[in-house]
Amino acid sequence: MAWDLRKKVAIIGAAETDTVGAIPNITQLGLHGQAARNAIKDAGIDKSQIDGLACAGESVVAVADYLDIQPRYVDGTSVGGSSFMIHVAHAVAALEAGYCNYVLITHGESGRSRVGRGGFGGGAATLGGQFEAPWGILGPPNTFTIPIVAHMTKYGTTEEQLASVAVATRQWATKNPRAMMRDPITIEDVLNSRLIAWPVHLLECCLVTDGGGALILTTADRARDFAKPPIYILGTGEGAENMMISTMHDFTESLAFNRAATRAFQQAGIERSDVDHLMLYDAFAHTPLYGLEALGFVKPGESGPWFAAMNSAPGGTLPINTNGGGLSYTHTGMYGMFALQESVRQLRGEAAAQVPDVKISVAHGPAGFFAASGTVIMTNQA
Amino acid sequence: MSAPRGKPLPQPTPETAPYWEGCKAHELRLQFCNDCQAFFFYPRIFCPRCLSENVEWKPVSGKGTLHTYVISARPAPGFENDVPYTIAIVKLDEGPHLMTNIVGVEQKPENLPAGLPVEVVFEDVSDTISLPKFQPAGAGRNA
Numbered sequence: 166m167a168w169d170l171r172k173k174v175a176i177i178g179a180a181e182t183d184t185v186g187a188i189p190n191i192t193q194l195g196l197h198g199q200a201a202r203n204a205i206k207d208a209g210i211d212k213s214q215i216d217g218l219a220c221a222g223e224s225v226v227a228v229a230d231y232l233d234i235q236p237r238y239v240d241g242t243s244v245g246g247s248s249f250m251i252h253v254a255h256a257v258a259a260l261e262a263g264y265c266n267y268v269l270i271t272h273g274e275s276g277r278s279r280v281g282r283g284g285f286g287g288g289a290a291t292l293g294g295q296f297e298a299p300w301g302i303l304g305p306p307n308t309f310t311i312p313i314v315a316h317m318t319k320y321g322t323t324e325e326q327l328a329s330v331a332v333a334t335r336q337w338a339t340k341n342p343r344a345m346m347r348d349p350i351t352i353e354d355v356l357n358s359r360l361i362a363w364p365v366h367l368l369e370c371c372l373v374t375d376g377g378g379a380l381i382l383t384t385a386d387r388a389r390d391f392a393k394p395p396i397y398i399l400g401t402g403e404g405a406e407n408m409m410i411s412t413m414h415d416f417t418e419s420l421a422f423n424r425a426a427t428r429a430f431q432q433a434g435i436e437r438s439d440v441d442h443l444m445l446y447d448a449f450a451h452t453p454l455y456g457l458e459a460l461g462f463v464k465p466g467e468s469g470p471w472f473a474a475m476n477s478a479p480g481g482t483l484p485i486n487t488n489g490g491g492l493s494y495t496h497t498g499m500y501g502m503f504a505l506q507e508s509v510r511q512l513r514g515e516a517a518a519q520v521p522d523v524k525i526s527v528a529h530g531p532a533g534f535f536a537a538s539g540t541v542i543m544t545n546q547a
Numbered sequence: 548m549s550a551p552r553g554k555p556l557p558q559p560t561p562e563t564a565p566y567w568e569g570c571k572a573h574e575l576r577l578q579f580c581n582d583c584q585a586f587f588f589y590p591r592i593f594c595p596r597c598l599s600e601n602v603e604w605k606p607v608s609g610k611g612t613l614h615t616y617v618i619s620a621r622p623a624p625g626f627e628n629d630v631p632y633t634i635a636i637v638k639l640d641e642g643p644h645l646m647t648n649i650v651g652v653e654q655k656p657e658n659l660p661a662g663l664p665v666e667v668v669f670e671d672v673s674d675t676i677s678l679p680k681f682q683p684a685g686a687g688r689n690a
Contacts, residue, residue, distance in 0.1 A: 289558035295567075296589050298555040299678050300634050300648050301626040307619040307634055311646075315615035315636075318661035362617035363631075363656055411636055411646035412589070416615045 170432060174257045175388035175395035176543070178208025178381030179509040182273070185376030185495040186345050192281030196273025197228045200377035208381045209392035210267065215381070217259060217268035221248035222499055228271055238265035244405065245532030247446060247501035249380070250425075250539025254401030256382045266383060272502035273377035280375075297409055305448060306370055307362035308410050309534040313451045314364065315416035320466030322454065324364050326473045328355035330450040331368045331492050333478035338489025340479070340518035345372050346493040355450075369450035371491035371500065378502040380509070385547075396512045399525070400433030400542040402426060410534050417466075419531065421538035422459035426529060429540035430461070437462050440542075441523040442511045443483055444504035446530025447490040453477070456529050457485075460540070484520045487511060504528040505541060512545040554625030556676050563590045565604045570677045573669040577643060579605045588643035609667035610684065611639040618654050637665055637681050651682030 180203035182188065182196055191199065197220060205212055217238035220228045225241040240255050242248050249270055256268040275282045288294050302308045316322050332352055338344035350368060358367040388395035404424030407413050414420055430437075437460070445456035454468035462483065463471050471477075477485035488494045488507040495503060508526040510516040529540040559567040566589075569576030577586045580594035581601040593600045616635035619626075626632060633649040650668065652658050664684040669677040 289556060290560050292589060294555065295557035295559070295563055297646050298623075299557050299672075300646050300680075301619060301623045301629065301632055302634060302646075303619065303621055303623040306621065307617050307623075310617050311634060311636060312615055314617070314661060318615070360620045362619045362621065362634075365617065409646075411644070416636065 167432070168261070170257050170261055171399050171434065172397040172544070172547070173261045173385055174382055175385050175397045176380050176382050176509055177388050177391040177393065177395060178204040178210060178379070179506055180204040180207045181378040181503070181506055182376045185343060186374050187277055188275070188375035189278040189280060191275070193273050193275040194223055194227060194231055194281055196275060196375065196377035197223055197271040198231045198273070200273055200379040201228070201232055201269055201271045204269065204379035204381050207393065210381060215267045215269045217256065217265035218271070219252035219256065219268060220271040221252070222272065222274055234269070236265070238268065244537040245534070246448065246499040247530035247532040247537065247539040248499065249502045249505055250401070250528060250530065250541045251403045253380070253382065253398060253505070253541045254403055254539065257398050257401055260382060260384050266387065268382045269379060270382070271377065271379045272497070272499060274497035274499055275375050276496070276498035277373050277375045293409055297411055305534065306365065310362050310365045310449055310451065311410050312413060312416035312535065316451065316454065317364070319417045320469065322466070322469035324356060325352055326469035327364065327369060327450045327454070328352045328366070329473040329475065330447065330453050331355045333472060333475055333481070334447060334486045334490040334492045336478045337487045337518050338493035341489045341494060342517060344489035344494040345374060346489070365449060369492070371448045371496035372493070374495045374497050376495050376497045378506045380505060393513060394545060395547070396509050397544050397547070398541065399435065399544050400429040400431070402428030402432070402540040403538065405537040407536055413535055419455055419459060419535045419538060421535060422455060422529070422531065425538040425540040426460045429542050433542040435525065435542070440483070440525050440527050442487065442508065442520050442526040443485045444508050444526070444528040445485055446500055446504050447486055447492050448496070448500065448531065450492070452531055453485065460527065460529055479518070487516060487518050487520060501528070501530045501532070501539065504530055508541070508543055512543055554672070556673055562592055566590050567676065569604070569606070570669060570679055571675060573677060574606050575609045575667050575679055576604045576606050577641065578602045586641045586643050588645055607639060607641045611637045611665055611681070613649065613659060613661055613663040613665055614638045614644060615661065616649065616659060618656065633659060635681070648680045649682065650680045651686045
């Protein structure tokens with residue numbers, strides 16, 4: 166029998182970099198640092214108390230050194246954009262076991278300006294170099310998107326339904342002054358935007374930006390001593406499936422999504438109807454479709470019509486991606502941290518597009534295309 | 548024959564060399580697990596289902612169906628003259644699926660219904676590497 170980890174650990178600090186978008190004067194490591202400093206200020210914690218550190222995209226040791234902290238717990242899990250959800254999951258276990266007391270999780274990425282950023286991709290002898298690169302994969306836009314046609318074929322999902330995800334998300338972005346893209350758009354605008362890789366158009370692709378974010382977690386008993394009300398972790402899950410998009414087991418669903426989502430809800434012991442707010446990492450318009458189905462809010466194949474009915478938009482039945490998402494707010498490359506940040510803001514009541522009475526929020530996303538996944542369920546109710 | 552400048556070419560490893568040697572001979576060969584009695588892909592030192600090392604290389608039919616794809620309007624480096632091009636997952640009749648390009652047909656969604664029967668065709672891109680691509684079955688295109 167698994168330990169009951171509900172509400173045993175809480176987020177006490179959460180902040181992003183001073184700005185997001187284009188930050189040409191700060192290195193990637195510096196973005197980790199700035200986000201961390203802001204989270205430390207947000208929590209009102211003394212830096213010397215932090216004894217656990219997790220990050221992705223940079224060496225966890227490099228970030229510790231930059232901040233001059235001496236962690237006794239490090240988590241360098243770096244499986245892609247939802248690594249931070251997984252860091253939260255691991256931090257819950259470590260904190261509850263007494264392995265450390267305060268865990269700082271950082272993200273910083275110079276995705277747009279590429280300042281102080283290493284290379285990307287593997288060599289010609291890697292699996293990807295042999296079995297994907299020769300066929301002209303460019304990166305996410307024509308690779309992460311390959312499964313979509315399988316979903317369309319099996320379920321009748323349409324191009325208009327995909328476009329509706331971008332439209333609904335933009336509606337939220339119009340309410341967020343920090344969002345990069347804030348002009349309202351229509352289904353026609355999306356379908357008339359430049360074709361990137363059929364069936365995907367420009368407005369169905371995430372932004373490419375600079376920025377960062379950080380979280381600080383501690384045990385529930387310690388959490389009450391800090392500046393902001395604790396945001397408790399109710400459930401977490403993670404999963405890993407396929408190294409290459411071409412080795413997915415079933416292109417109409419992500420096994421990693423399913424595993425992460427199922428475990429998180431089991432641990433939290435809540436129903437889907439208990440969820441007030443949802444963050445579904447939107448690298449492209451289709452990833453929220455796969456996420457909504459994996460999390461069990463709709464049956465497989467029902468996500469297209471559900472989004473087309475604008476259920477996720479302002480005034481809809483389940484607010485999703487209320488910061489404007491990766492499609493319209495910001496997307497540094499590993500966006501998962503920003504999904505978590507918006508969940509915390511909604512639960513604290515300090516979001517730019519605040520949803521009334523949010524008590525439970527879920528942040529879920531992919532990592533390394535559909536390679537891996539993480540889910541975190543949070544609440545502001547003690 | 549030489550590869551267009553900048554196009555990435557695979558570099559075979561000891562595990563994958565028999566696959567690429569097969570392609571060079573214009574024969575699609577996959578590993579077959581004698582314990583599971585099933586093919587698998589990509590190449591490994593054992594069967595990913597049962598972990599048996601009782602595996603051998605066997606030719607397959609080169610026939611399959613188009614499973615899912617994008618038509619890339621933007622080129623990867625080296626593919627500037629190829630747009631639009633289809634990056635597809637083909638499900639081989641023997642079971643495994645792999646990434647490839649669909650060639651020998653105008654690159655339009657209406658020409659590429661999921662389930663379309665396809666067959667392998669090899670493109671010689673260097674002295675040692677031939678890439679398996681797929682065309683609609685019976686299209687008769689010569690690589």
